[in-house]
Amino acid sequence: MNYEAVIGLEVHVQVKTASKIFTRVGQGYGHPENSLTDPVVLALPGTLPVMNKAALDAIIKAGLMLHCDIAEVCKWDRKNYFYPDSPKNYQISQYDQPICIGGEVEIELPGASRNVMGEHKQIPLTRIHLEEDVGKLSHFANDSLVDYNRAGTPLMEIVSEPAIASAEEAYAYLTALRTMMVYAGISDCDMEKGQMRCDANISIRPVGQTELGVKVELKNLNSISYVRDGIAHEIKRQMAVLKAGGVIVQETRDYDGVAGTSQSLRTKEDAHDYRYFPDPDLMPVRVDDAWKQRLAAECPERPFDKQRRFMTDYDVPYTITSVLVPDRALSDFFEAGVAVAGKDKAKQVANWIINDLLRELSAAGQTLADTKVTPAHLADIVKLVDAGTINSNIAREVFAETFTTGDAPSAVVERKGLKAETNTDELEQWCRDAIAGNEKARTDFLGGKESAINGFKGPVMKASRGKANPKLVDETLRRLLAEMQ
Ligand SMILES: Nc1ncnc2c1ncn2[C@@H]1O[C@H](COP(=O)(O)OP(=O)(O)OP(=O)(O)O)[C@@H](O)[C@H]1O
Ligand SMILES: [Mg+2]
Ligand SMILES: [Mg+2]
Structure with missing residues (x-):
């Protein structure tokens, strides 16, 4: 049986704003641990989030660049989970009313060679929503350290439809998306700095079947090449499982880009119930036409x-x-x-x-x-x-x-004093000398061998110390040679 791959990508892109999404402390990469924090980031009792409009501007721009519908009203929801990367025990995100709906990413597949434009395709998007990034954990032998510098950085999640057909298409998708975000000044999308991160959802199904297969989610794909390699590896793995008479289980796998291997992290049974509910501390956002038009005018x-x-x-x-x-x-x-x-x-x-x-x-x-x-x-x-x-x-x-x-x-x-030699008398003399100095080239040229003329050009150029105009040299040589015929 022939199988085909179906891929959907979830791409997180950090938005380049001066301050964090719900508070005024700055954001950035490479600062001393826990220096970009304040009571809101640390979720100290009594603090309240205040929306950073620059982050909204950026996601609306991203949506306009990607032909999304911008929702008239969107709202904020709490995604509840207990883990030390989030001191609030929830992440502020958008659940059922994201800001951008639909849209598409134009991609270019590799051409027949580097000089040939490849096929272009539109990959449909499901949605883009805005949320806050979480802190970073570093695990050591006996302890784990938490750095909240990243927590509260505005983060867009760009979710594609399950409509990507190959590892190459996924590569092209991420490249196109990154170029677009950098163009619009939304993000630098440096994957090494975690400014762009990607989870890949992969399933396979018999060719011709419309129903989707069971998906496996790959995490920790921290370069565009690793995304491509990880997907190619996962497609092969799933085919091998089915061929051997096995079944694909819905799971999250960790891909090791260096080793080119993956291992299961958790299966569906461990899936979280995030108990989403609207955040009572934040008002819904209404985006009117004037706001959209202002940003459309800023889109490159x-x-x-x-x-x-x-x-x-x-x-x-x-x-x-x-x-x-x-x-x-x-x-x-x-x-x-x-x-x-x-x-x-x-x-x-x-x-x-x-x-x-x-x-x-x-x-x-x-x-x-x-x-x-x-x-x-x-x-x-x-x-x-x-x-x-x-x-x-x-x-x-x-x-x-x-x-x-x-x-x-x-x-x-x-x-x-680099002007070309325009003194025609001098040029003519150089040409005469060159012709006189190369008997063979002269006979060849006069005998009909066009290319023999090049034999005179080197000496003329040399005599002019490289300054002669090649077009003029050619014309003069031809005129003189014609006279000799
Ligand atoms: N059967 C499938 N095969 C391949 N891709 C799929 C399949 N079903 C869904 N997808 C893709 O998986 C992604 C699902 O992302 P979404 O954020 O909606 O849900 P999630 O992964 O369950 O949530 P979370 O944000 O918590 O990871 C989408 O990009 C979608 O296109
Ligand atoms: Mg998701
Ligand atoms: Mg996911």
């Missing part, structure tokens, strides 16, 4: 929409757009360059960014934010090359100088 263009626009409007190849677009600052830099250079020069501007700017940045250990190169510099250098003022070899040199000094390319050309 979706990355895949931008990529399609770059390809159709600017005629930039897919491979280049897939480097430019995932980095919002880089794509803004590109568009600023195009705005100066003109739309018809977009491809050249993009090439300077991809081939030269990125190379120089990585060699210098810098990021785009540090660079002295401006979008106008790129437009300048494209213009210099197009006008034949400098050839592309010299342009590389000029760019490197602009990169280190921040001087405009035309200023560098001026200062270093």
